[in-house]
Amino acid sequence: MGILTLRGVTVRYGTTTVIDDLDWAVGAATAPVSALLGPSGCGKSTLLRAIAGLTSLSAGTVAWDGVDLAPVPVHRRDFGVVFQDGQLFSGRTVAANIAYGLARRRWPRTRISQRVEEMLELVQLPGIGERRVTALSGGQAQRVALARALAPRPRLLLLDEPLAALDARLREDLAFAIGDIVRAAETPTVVVTHDRAEAAMLADSISVMRAGEIVQTAPAQRLWHRPADDWVAGFLGASLIVDASVTGSVLHTPFGQAAAQAVEGLPAQGPCRVALRPESLWAAPAEAGRADGTITHAAVLPGGTRLRVATDAGEVEAMAAEPYAAGEPVRLRLDPRQIAVIGR
Numbered sequence: 394m395g396i397l398t399l400r401g402v403t404v405r406y407g408t409t410t411v412i413d414d415l416d417w418a419v420g421a422a423t424a425p426v427s428a429l430l431g432p433s434g435c436g437k438s439t440l441l442r443a444i445a446g447l448t449s450l451s452a453g454t455v456a457w458d459g460v461d462l463a464p465v466p467v468h469r470r471d472f473g474v475v476f477q478d479g480q481l482f483s484g485r486t487v488a489a490n491i492a493y494g495l496a497r498r499r500w501p502r503t504r505i506s507q508r509v510e511e512m513l514e515l516v517q518l519p520g521i522g523e524r525r526v527t528a529l530s531g532g533q534a535q536r537v538a539l540a541r542a543l544a545p546r547p548r549l550l551l552l553d554e555p556l557a558a559l560d561a562r563l564r565e566d567l568a569f570a571i572g573d574i575v576r577a578a579e580t581p582t583v584v585v586t587h588d589r590a591e592a593a594m595l596a597d598s599i600s601v602m603r604a605g606e607i608v609q610t611a612p613a614q615r616l617w618h619r620p621a622d623d624w625v626a627g628f629l630g631a632s633l634i635v636d637a638s639v640t641g642s643v644l645h646t647p648f649g650q651a652a653a654q655a656v657e658g659l660p661a662q663g664p665c666r667v668a669l670r671p672e673s674l675w676a677a678p679a680e681a682g683r684a685d686g687t688i689t690h691a692a693v694l695p696g697g698t699r700l701r702v703a704t705d706a707g708e709v710e711a712m713a714a715e716p717y718a719a720g721e722p723v724r725l726r727l728d729p730r731q732i733a734v735i736g737r
């Protein structure tokens with residue numbers, strides 16, 4: 394498996410710098426699928442296009458196994474690209490779409506039809522080669538787009554928001570499926586997404602992007618528990634970031650305490666900064682006149698009740714297993730597994 398290396402990559406549109414002196418590497422055996430995760434407009438698609446050779450660099454290098462790709466045009470980079478809406482050739486059959494890049498590379502005809510069948514098996518759509526692409530569902534069309542991109546055995550696959558045009562249920566099914574497919578094809582892959590769940594379902598390593606820079610690269614578990622800074626924590630879903638401290642074996646926060654050993658990444662003693670998500674705090678009925686706060690808002694969701702609770706230390710988001718109504722007093726308990734500690 395080869396490695397893509399970016400050094401000092403800079404892309405400017407006029408006087409606006411969209412990608413700023415960025416270093417990155419993709420394709421290590423331990424992390425064959427890398428996600429670029431960031432908010433709208435942070436430069437994810439621009440970076441992907443720069444890697445593909447579709448956008449030129451203002452400075453820096455993109456190299457494959459140490460060889461600078463600057464003189465290599467898009468169609469000679471041997472990279473497969475899939476965009477949001479697949480961009481299949483609508484007047485052709487599924488098989489003709491998958492065969493397209495193979496014919497251009499002058500594969501022999503028998504080898505092409507064999508490869509088309511192989512690819513349809515890989516994306517779990519055997520036997521649909523003769524269908525018109527206009528007769529496919531959105532999810533099937535994206536699988537065919539993936540088959541078309543992987544057919545010529547590219548050395549790198551670039552996916553730009555491949556699930557964005559699909560509805561929620563299908564997105565989840567296909568997120569796991571795409572991860573399986575690209576791993577089975579043993580093709581290092583970069584996937585651009587703004588959705589953290591999608592990044593975690595697809596990728597082995599997630600790089601968080603903000604305003605043209607990569608601010609943190611880590612596997613999902615580490616990212617959720619050790620966000621590099623307040624911004625990353627907020628982007629990943631923290632509803633509140635607070636100063637806290639470890640004394641003895643206890644983590645003290647303004648919203649309660651937890652056993653320090655149960656929280657990943659805390660300092661042995663002293664001050665720290667923690668990020669709380671709604672799932673970090675669980676509400677239970679007030680008991681014997683003891684309450685930590687009063688509910689101001691409640692919404693019953695499929696996974697539990699989402700609450701906003703007014704406490705002496707301010708308002709917090711919390712969850713409850715049972716339904717509650719505004720005005721009810723509650724106690725709050727911290728779930729140590731759902732607390733993120735800020736800083737690498």
Ligand SMILES: Nc1ncnc2c1ncn2[C@@H]1O[C@H](COP(=O)(O)OP(=O)(O)OP(=O)(O)O)[C@@H](O)[C@H]1O
Pocket residue numbers: 406411431432433434435436437438439440587
């Ligand atoms: N061809 C262009 N000319 C001028 N500005 C551009 C061009 N392409 C993109 N931009 C600007 O560059 C910035 C980054 O855009 P880009 O599409 O890379 O972001 P993104 O993170 O992929 O966002 P989204 O998820 O919304 O697609 C945006 O501010 C965008 O308006």
